[in-house]
Amino acid sequence: MELDIIREVDPFIAETIEKELKRQQNTIELIASENFTSKAVMAACGTVLTNKYAEGKPHKRFYNGCGNIDLIEELAQKRACELFGMDHANVQPHSGAQANMAVFLYALKPGDTVLSMDLSNGGHLSHGSPVNFSGMYFNIISYGVNEQGEIDYDEVQKLALEHKPKLVLAGASNYSKIIDFKRFKEIADSVGAYFMVDIAHIAGLIAGGVHPSPAPYADFVTTTTHKTLRGPRGGIIMCKEEHAMGIDKALFPGTQGGPLEHIIAAKAIALLEASKPEFKKYAEQIVKNAKALANGLMDETMDIIGGCTENHVMTLDLRKFNKTGKDIANVLEKVGITANKNTVPNDPQSPFVTSGVRLGTAAVTTRGFVEEDMTEVAKIIASAVFSSDNELGLANLRERSSKLCAKYPLY
Numbered sequence: 416m417e418l419d420i421i422r423e424v425d426p427f428i429a430e431t432i433e434k435e436l437k438r439q440q441n442t443i444e445l446i447a448s449e450n451f452t453s454k455a456v457m458a459a460c461g462t463v464l465t466n467k468y469a470e471g472k473p474h475k476r477f478y479n480g481c482g483n484i485d486l487i488e489e490l491a492q493k494r495a496c497e498l499f500g501m502d503h504a505n506v507q508p509h510s511g512a513q514a515n516m517a518v519f520l521y522a523l524k525p526g527d528t529v530l531s532m533d534l535s536n537g538g539h540l541s542h543g544s545p546v547n548f549s550g551m552y553f554n555i556i557s558y559g560v561n562e563q564g565e566i567d568y569d570e571v572q573k574l575a576l577e578h579k580p581k582l583v584l585a586g587a588s589n590y591s592k593i594i595d596f597k598r599f600k601e602i603a604d605s606v607g608a609y610f611m612v613d614i615a616h617i618a619g620l621i622a623g624g625v626h627p628s629p630a631p632y633a634d635f636v637t638t639t640t641h642k643t644l645r646g647p648r649g650g651i652i653m654c655k656e657e658h659a660m661g662i663d664k665a666l667f668p669g670t671q672g673g674p675l676e677h678i679i680a681a682k683a684i685a686l687l688e689a690s691k692p693e694f695k696k697y698a699e700q701i702v703k704n705a706k707a708l709a710n711g712l713m714d715e716t717m718d719i720i721g722g723c724t725e726n727h728v729m730t731l732d733l734r735k736f737n738k739t740g741k742d743i744a745n746v747l748e749k750v751g752i753t754a755n756k757n758t759v760p761n762d763p764q765s766p767f768v769t770s771g772v773r774l775g776t777a778a779v780t781t782r783g784f785v786e787e788d789m790t791e792v793a794k795i796i797a798s799a800v801f802s803s804d805n806e807l808g809l810a811n812l813r814e815r816s817s818k819l820c821a822k823y824p825l826y
């Protein structure tokens with residue numbers, strides 16, 4: 416197989432990839448932004464399409480020999496539009512951040528005001544963090560969440576009237592409630608702003624019909640393809656027809672060079688997979704598993720921000736135990752669970768330490784985990800928090816994680 420081909424040329428890389436495969440197989444993956452693609456998606460990433468330059472768009476390329484590439488990219492565009500109900504799709508963004516950058520470049524001039532969610536309240540770096548280009552070149556006004564982890568829409572409306580943003584941005588990396596796109600659209604309309612939605616985390620849930628779609632309301636919808644959507648690492652921008660030309664230009668030549676056509680082929684496959692009835696079942700199970708995990712943790716006396724989750728993600732709140740997200744994420748790794756530290760609302764700790772851990776169920780659901788497995792995962796997590804300095808206890812928990820992994824073989 417492909418590893419043997421790599422081994423002949425570069426044994427170290429082959430060996431390390433193999434170790435990574437074993438790590439993924441023997442770890443309970445709760446990082447909310449990760450998933451396991453199908454073998455077909457992965458296979459497409461390793462094809463001859465990586466050899467081709469295809470700057471431009473289908474039938475308007477700067478290079479010759481793009482006939483086959485055009486067919487693939489057009490199909491990916493068509494599938495994205497159909498799946499998400501938008502007029503136009505550009506499937507070339509190399510990542511979610513690149514997709515967002517292109518929308519900013521198209522819709523805004525430097526110094527324009529953007530109303531978006533604060534990073535430490537669940538937003539994303541590319542939504543205006545001071546360390547990202549979006550925060551350096553634009554005037555960012557942020558909204559946050561309340562102690563229940565919910566967006567206060569009246570507050571968003573107030574901020575919009577006060578600051579008159581040119582763009583209102585909804586979407587988050589850590590938000591466990593259903594987003595009210597209609598309300599956001601009304602807020603954007605009240606000040607004549609563009610309305611952009613970044614569905615990076617919830618794209619698979621929208622495709623599977625378990626989260627409302629922003630399509631009826633948004634001017635621009637950006638997404639990653641590798642989170643709940645379960646495709647290759649990459650991004651997509653969708654928009655209303657009136658913005659199509661400008662968005663395409665903002666991506667290329669505005670911010671990117673040649674598209675990754677091997678990845679675009681993999682996106683096309685993932686979009687096809689996401690349109691099937693099995694994917695709807697998958698999305699439903701993600702949400703069921705998230706609820707089971709949240710309830711399991713609360714049964715073990717742990718706190719979840721907001722007391723429940725309505726999608727795939729939740730934040731474990733460690734404040735009452737005086738533990739930090741950083742420490743517990745490291746303890747969880749010792750017991751065979753990967754998750755990331757995350758701030759809680761009004762976190763007393765710095766973003767590098769935090770008082771929370773973000774947990775998501777997209778990846779374990781792909782493996783086949785169901786509710787009863789999530790209850791066991793919740794017990795392992797709670798025991799790990801309570802016995803974080805007991806090496807023997809942690810070793811026993813590691814065994815229990817391995818058992819669960821063995822029950823659901825991966826690849």
Ligand SMILES: *Cc1c(COP(=O)(O)O)cnc(C)c1O
Binds near residue numbers: 509615616
């Ligand atoms: C993950 C994420 C992105 C960025 O994706 P990359 O592919 O890592 O650039 C953008 N927006 C949101 C809301 C995300 O969660």
